[in-house]
Amino acid sequence: MLRKVKVEEAIGKPLFHDLTGIMADGFKGVVFKRGHIVEESDIEKLKNIGKENLFVGELDYGFVHEEDAIKEVADDLIGENICYKDPSEGKITFKANSDGIFVTNRKGLFELNNEGDYTFATIPSYTKVFSGDNLVGGRIVPLFTKREEVENIKRIGQRYRPIFEVKKFHKLRVGIIITGNEIYTARIDDLFEPVIREKLSFYDHEILGIEKCPDDMNYIKNVAKGYLERKADLIVFSGGMSVDPDDITPTIIKDMSDKLIIQGIPVQPGNMLTVGIKDKTYLVGVPGASIHSKFTSFDIFLPRFFAKLDLKKEDFTELGEGGLLAGRKC
Known part of the structure; x- marks a missing residue:
């Protein structure tokens, strides 16, 4: 069961999700990764990034963590010449792995974003792209979602697949x-x-x-x-x-x-x-x-x-x- 505890009570327990911090030097990013075992020496740093309480424990049956939820549907959404790495801070980024033109199935994208917890933001369809360019940012809004929601997104992806692809240029x-x-x-x-x-x-x-x-x-x-x-x-x-x-x-x-x-x-x-x-x-x-x-x-x-x-x-x-x-x- 997932529960909220004071940071001091979380010592020895794994973090439930990535924790983001904004530093005085301009850094914004992951300070602690999901699964990090909280140590006593982490307490001041956690409080410095505004964390007085943390989630610890596991999800009940039928619910899916934000990072698992977005990663699980990725392959059902993408076509040729697109790659991705593991999610970070709950977000996944689809990138071009070839020069070409980015193509979105707009009806499929609309259904993805209309479904519920999932959100996908893209560059405009038919944009000329180069290998390594960011194409799509995806995440769920809450920290976790229902298994049913994940399956619905996978069905939409399979219905319109590919929803996102890069078509290579030809000579x-x-x-x-x-x-x-x-x-x-x-x-x-x-x-x-x-x-x-x-x-x-x-x-x-x-x-x-x-x-x-x-x-x-x-x-x-x-x-x-x-x-x-x-x-x-x-x-x-x-x-x-x-x-x-x-x-x-x-x-x-x-x-x-x-x-x-x-x-x-x-x-x-x-x-x-x-x-x-x-x-x-x-x-x-x-x-x-x-x-x-x-x-x-x-x-x-x-x-x-x-x-x-x-x-x-x-x-x-x-x-x-x-x-x-x-x-x-x-």
């Missing part, structure tokens, strides 16, 4: 098509090539070519077909993305795709982003905003292309809330 073969008569005839300088080269530089890739094309549908399609024949994973189109008579790029992407996933998304800058898929190749029309805006809709989805995620329309349309990127720190 992609990229074809780039820059459209516009004014670019093709060298009437004006192209500004897109240095932009796309910089954005791709963060990922492992091979550029199959950078072709400047006139506003001619057949010409552009033939260039794109050439990239497809060379097994491009991603074809990026620039120019001709607006609603003017000469802007034919969205039509080309629609015609060439097995499925047009989206034309226009609720994100600014980058409203006119257009995405289709041909076999396993993404065809992406990049709005002109990418030339003068550091972060646009294209930058949101570029990591997802390199992770080879199976993108659906709702992945784009759900971005309306928070889709106004102006002034946002990205």
Whole structure:
């Protein structure tokens, strides 16, 4: 049975849980670990961190300690490229053990946090991460919980598994098509090539070519077909993305795709982003905003292309809330 006793009465008994202290030198962390046998010499230190009473004893049948409760469910929640160490101070941290993109099953996460004693806080889903980055912090709020609660969380994890995972980035073969008569005839300088080269530089890739094309549908399609024949994973189109008579790029992407996933998304800058898929190749029309805006809709989805995620329309349309990127720190 668990009971509360004065610190002096706890001498010779094991601590029931980690004890945290905040020191004058700025240290905040574990001062005494769970299971530590209290000694007489510990009394002053315990009182210095505000402990006049301690829990000693064991839990009744049917209850689970905070650290056991969070560790027991961990493997039911995580997928590939995530690791963790034993809990400390009742908390467990899931970390990336590979570079990639962090993906959360949002419905599963909601159910976890809606269940009762458990809480899970994450970085935003689809964040680009590096090996060693913290992804998820999990704990139960009370010092212990019912066995039934643990089993409920495990069932949720198994239903949606994985709720948390890191998808590795792949090396992609990229074809780039820059459209516009004014670019093709060298009437004006192209500004897109240095932009796309910089954005791709963060990922492992091979550029199959950078072709400047006139506003001619057949010409552009033939260039794109050439990239497809060379097994491009991603074809990026620039120019001709607006609603003017000469802007034919969205039509080309629609015609060439097995499925047009989206034309226009609720994100600014980058409203006119257009995405289709041909076999396993993404065809992406990049709005002109990418030339003068550091972060646009294209930058949101570029990591997802390199992770080879199976993108659906709702992945784009759900971005309306928070889709106004102006002034946002990205």
